[in-house]
Amino acid sequence: MKFVDELYNFYKDKLIADEEDVDLLIYSIMQDLSREEMLRVLSELNDNELYQITGSYLAFKLKEKIIQDQNLGSISDDNKYLN
Template identity: 40%
Template sequence: MRFVDDLYSLYREHLEDEENAVSVVLNILEDQNREDIMKLIEEMDDEEVVQMVGVYLVEMLKMKMSQEGQLSDWESPLKRPRYH
């Protein structure tokens, strides 16, 4: 996806680990509205959309399993501390 490639090019120096990647993404999304996000999705090909929804569904299932006590070691990357 072009957007991911652009993000990576801009922030590659700051992407030392998963926590940094989550922070970058959350900071970028903070400045976007629904219309901006929908434009990004519309630019994706079908495979990218399916992959995005698949990752989302897996993470949501893992969160639900954790809430139900079925997955004790899962932590949402979205709930980690954010660094600006």
């Protein structure tokens, strides 16, 4: 992916393989991108890269929803014992 290659070349001497550093860098960059710029980055992906990104996002959101529902369910379950 061209965008990742450019980021890596720019920051390769400043970063270590620390997940928090990478997350902060990406979050910071994403805040400065417009919707059009993000769509341009996505338009440069090949089919496999687009599939990986979409799949990762959908899996993350599904896990997030399961966790949210389980947490809400445990609160509701606890409340029924208090009544």
